[in-house]
Amino acid sequence: MKITEQQYEEMVKASAPKSTVIINCAKAFLVGGAICAGAQLIYNQLHAMGFSREDTGTLVAAILIVSAILLTALRVYDRLGKFAGAGSIVPITGFANAIAAPAIEHKKEGLVLGIGAKMFLIAGPVIVYGTLTSVIVGLIYYFVR
Amino acid sequence: MDIFWAFVIGGLICVIGQLLIDLTKLTAARILVFFVVAGCILGGLGIYERLVDFAGAGASVPLPGFGNLLARGVKRAVDERGLIGVITGGFTAMAGGVTVAVVFGYLAALVSSPGMKD
Amino acid sequence: MTKHFGTASVRFSNPPSIIGAAAIVGPKEGEGPLASYFDKISADILFNKDTWEQAESELMRQTIELAVQKAGLSAEEINYILAGDLLNQNSGSVYGARSFGRPFFGLFGACSAIGMAMGLGAMIVDGGFADNVVANASSHFCGAEKTFRFPLELGTQRAPTASWTVTGDGAVVLSSNGNGPFVTSATTGAIVDLGQKDVNNMGAAMAPAAAEVIKNHFNDLYLPHDYYDVIATGDLGLYGSKLAEQLLQDSGFDFGERLVDCGALIFDNENQDTHAGGSGCGCSATVFAGYFMKKIRDGEIKKMLLVPTGALHSVVTIQQGETIPGIAHAVAIERKM
Numbered sequence: 001m002k003i004t005e006q007q008y009e010e011m012v013k014a015s016a017p018k019s020t021v022i023i024n025c026a027k028a029f030l031v032g033g034a035i036c037a038g039a040q041l042i043y044n045q046l047h048a049m050g051f052s053r054e055d056t057g058t059l060v061a062a063i064l065i066v067s068a069i070l071l072t073a074l075r076v077y078d079r080l081g082k083f084a085g086a087g088s089i090v091p092i093t094g095f096a097n098a099i100a101a102p103a104i105e106h107k108k109e110g111l112v113l114g115i116g117a118k119m120f121l122i123a124g125p126v127i128v129y130g131t132l133t134s135v136i137v138g139l140i141y142y143f144v145r
Numbered sequence: 146m147d148i149f150w151a152f153v154i155g156g157l158i159c160v161i162g163q164l165l166i167d168l169t170k171l172t173a174a175r176i177l178v179f180f181v182v183a184g185c186i187l188g189g190l191g192i193y194e195r196l197v198d199f200a201g202a203g204a205s206v207p208l209p210g211f212g213n214l215l216a217r218g219v220k221r222a223v224d225e226r227g228l229i230g231v232i233t234g235g236f237t238a239m240a241g242g243v244t245v246a247v248v249f250g251y252l253a254a255l256v257s258s259p260g261m262k263d
Numbered sequence: 264m265t266k267h268f269g270t271a272s273v274r275f276s277n278p279p280s281i282i283g284a285a286a287i288v289g290p291k292e293g294e295g296p297l298a299s300y301f302d303k304i305s306a307d308i309l310f311n312k313d314t315w316e317q318a319e320s321e322l323m324r325q326t327i328e329l330a331v332q333k334a335g336l337s338a339e340e341i342n343y344i345l346a347g348d349l350l351n352q353n354s355g356s357v358y359g360a361r362s363f364g365r366p367f368f369g370l371f372g373a374c375s376a377i378g379m380a381m382g383l384g385a386m387i388v389d390g391g392f393a394d395n396v397v398a399n400a401s402s403h404f405c406g407a408e409k410t411f412r413f414p415l416e417l418g419t420q421r422a423p424t425a426s427w428t429v430t431g432d433g434a435v436v437l438s439s440n441g442n443g444p445f446v447t448s449a450t451t452g453a454i455v456d457l458g459q460k461d462v463n464n465m466g467a468a469m470a471p472a473a474a475e476v477i478k479n480h481f482n483d484l485y486l487p488h489d490y491y492d493v494i495a496t497g498d499l500g501l502y503g504s505k506l507a508e509q510l511l512q513d514s515g516f517d518f519g520e521r522l523v524d525c526g527a528l529i530f531d532n533e534n535q536d537t538h539a540g541g542s543g544c545g546c547s548a549t550v551f552a553g554y555f556m557k558k559i560r561d562g563e564i565k566k567m568l569l570v571p572t573g574a575l576h577s578v579v580t581i582q583q584g585e586t587i588p589g590i591a592h593a594v595a596i597e598r599k600m
Contacts, residue, residue: 003457005458008457008459009459011506011509012467012506015505016423016424017423017424020423021167024167025163025167028159028162029156029159029160031159032158032160033151033152033159034152036151036156036203037152037203039151039155039206040151040152044148057205058241061242061245062245065242069249069253072257072416073256075257075260075416078418078419080418081417081419081420084159084418085162085163086159086161086162086165086176089176089418090180090208091155091206091207092208094177094208094418095177095208095211097416097418098174098177100246100253100254100416101415102414102417103250103251103253104254104258104259104414104416105259105415105416107254107255115254119250119254121414122173122177122413123177125177125178126208126211127239129178129181130181130182130212130215131215131235133182133186133212133216133235134185134215134218134219134235134236134238135219135231137188137220138231141189141220142223142230145220166420170422170461173417173419257416260416261291261405262404262408262415
């Protein structure tokens with residue numbers, strides 16, 4: 001007997017194990033929260049040292065990015081990601097990991113077409129859509145402010 | 146107290162991301178894009194800034210905070226330079242973060258090699 | 264067409280003999296439940312090479328060399344090498360076979376490669392076009408991740424239905440002379456696509472193809488359902504194999520315990536966190552050349568049907584919204600003629 005794509009889709013859905021959403025969310029909450037709390041701690045320290053609010057923000061971002069790239073180079077960040085899921089993807093550290101990981105993976109294809117071209121394999125869309133959205137926001141703001 | 150709220154709000158934004166991964170099967174790249182665009186729009190509307198005031202790093206460190214940074218930058222550039230600001234504001238705002246990521250990402254690629262997953 | 268039966272099957276009149284088989288695997292496979300059946304376990308995932316791509320080719324070269332040696336032949340006595348892998352343009356097989364200087368057919372059947380290579384190889388030998396043929400298939404976890412998924416250092420979670428690409432190569436030498444085990448018949452799979460799109464659940468995409476080719480094999484050759492001691496699908500994994508079993512039962516084929524899956528055998532999900540199980544060209548190739556060949560030689564298995572399964576999509580077609588076409592090829596191996 002022949003089954004339809006719809007019938008098969010039902011079979012597939014019934015056969016697949018449920019992913020453990022609640023446990024995954026708890027892990028994401030803990031790790032994501034911890035990264036943000038750590039960032040706040042660094043922010044408070046730097047701000048107390050006299051940096052402006054904006055410079056402090058930039059410095060904190062830089063420290064997080066460098067730390068995440070270091071952990072990526074040490075082959076630790078992918079293990080963190082396996083545990084934390086979105087908890088280590090969504091913070092800015094995940095963006096840094098998304099830049100370093102393909103650069104490391106593709107270094108064998110050369111400095112230009114390997115590291116240079118593949119660095120933005122995953123993070124590139126973030127910059128493309130961030131830029132596009134910022135231009136739209138800017139245009140609207142120009143006319144309505 | 147600000148560290149507590151950074152933890153809670155930052156954690157909750159990550160939980161939204163986890164729900165998107167587990168329930169919608171969106172890839173990580175799409176989720177990153179979604180968060181940046183959402184943050185930029187909420188930033189443009191002035192809503193996200195209020196979350197940043199409340200939760201500090203809990204709102205600025207997750208990727209919607211990156212989107213908000215772009216919105217903040219483009220609005221300020223428009224205030225200072227008018228229409229020219231529309232095309233300079235976003236990139237200027239992300240310059241620091243992206244430059245650090247490129248420089249250190251490059252160095253990482255030079256010194257490190259990928260390893261087997263476990 | 265005196266050797267062709269039914270819709271898609273052939274029965275060999277002079278069944279080729281498997282005179283040598285070798286399986287070499289990587290470190291993770293070497294920690295799995297089948298470790299003792301493999302000829303060699305490499306502790307080094309890079310096989311002393313610089314890149315994942317070179318590593319896979321070196322793995323392939325070593326395995327063929329060993330299989331030919333176990334067959335008591337020299338490379339010059341091999342008439343054809345038939346080999347498939349997962350890398351773009353079959354580069355794993357191409358660079359691995361380069362140094363042998365023997366006539367070469369690069370095959371693409373994704374993870375069904377060893378079934379395709381053994382089926383075609385047996386046809387070549389039975390047709391009298393060769394005395395000795397090597398059928399080979401290889402895959403490498405890291406090369407496959409790089410080609411189909413994400414950079415290894417990216418911090419992502421794997422879906423519960425995702426499979427783990429086997430780092431391994433299985434090679435068999437088919438010969439017109441020998442005392443068995445024999446490749447007695449083969450059924451070639453058609454492309455079957457039931458609209459599955461989830462690349463993290465490839466077992467589901469391939470299960471209908473496996474069920475289809477198994478049904479065709481039994482129907483074409485008028486075999487009783489208990490003919491084989493074992494029917495081993497390639498890499499459907501823990502969930503895909505259940506789907507294939509269900510599809511077969513719905514068509515009146517109930518094989519019970521006889522129906523197994525190489526992907527479900529090669530790893531221990533509880534301890535190795537491999538989720539759905541093993542996959543890749545090397546999965547069915549190493550499990551057959553290592554595990555099943557030993558069981559056949561020991562007489563524990565007298566007749567088996569090997570059904571390597573493949574998902575024939577590419578990264579580009581999936582990004583364009585296409586579904587995942589599945590395929591499976593069945594090869595019958597019997598201890599005696």
